[in-house]
Amino acid sequence: MTIRILCDFDGTVTEHDNIIALMQEFAPPEKFEPLKRGVLDRSLSIQSGVGQMFQLLPSSQKQDYIDFLMKRAVIRPGFDTLLAFAKSNEIDFSIVSGGIDFFVQPILADVLTDEAVYCNASDFSQETVRIEWPHACDAACTNQCGCCKTSIARKLKEDGDTIIAIGDSVTDFELAKQADHVYARDYLITLCEQHGIPYTPFENFHDILNHLQTKVVYT
DSSP, X not given: OXXXXXXXXXXXXXXXXXXXXXXXXXXXXHHHHHHHXXXXXXXXXXXXXXXXXXXXXXXXXXXXXXXXXHHHOOBOTXXXXXXXXXXXXTOEEEEEEEEEHHHHHHXXXXXXXXXXXXXXXXXXSSSBOEEEOTTOOOTTOXXXXXXXXXXXXXXXOOTTOEEEEEEOSGXXXXXXXXXXXXXXXXXXXXXXXHTTOOOEEXXXXXXXXXXXXXXXXXX
8 A cells, every 4th residue: 555645736835826926927917817717716627727828928938937936936834844754654745736847847856856746738839838738637537627636646546545635726626525635725625615525724744744644644
């Protein structure tokens, strides 16, 4: 049996959502805000909403986007401690992110290899940014997730494995419904409570580690 942690990135590993920050800085608000509302209230699929958001951004400003996010990204306290604990206890740790490779991978470069990171890809070859979906939904999911976290879980999970989900928003909801244990903050708490999904709240990764040690790993 393997414990597998599948952890969100934007708003979870980082203290703020990088896509929202990027759009607020560079995208026309009158076009971005309706897309954001559509994703959050689930009237738009994540894949459709995020894809349309990035089409608002000129490809020519790629380095500006990277510089902006690299300067402002703040890692939530305790992340490196949780990674060390997972490694020493042979817990499989993966990032499953609705974020995009051009900022997710550089922000995590010092702590995780790209092989442990599942996220969306980007194409800057056209006039505006195009998003690609290397981890799109499998046959068991029809939600147009973009980066389908439940599909990744099904791919990784073997008989007897325990799946632990860590997240903060609507992009983590489908995985939360299927995980053996959920660590939630922010909007994911609201969704869990609305749908009767058990969860443990957290503000930082020290909270998760304390609970993981006492309630999950050694029980």
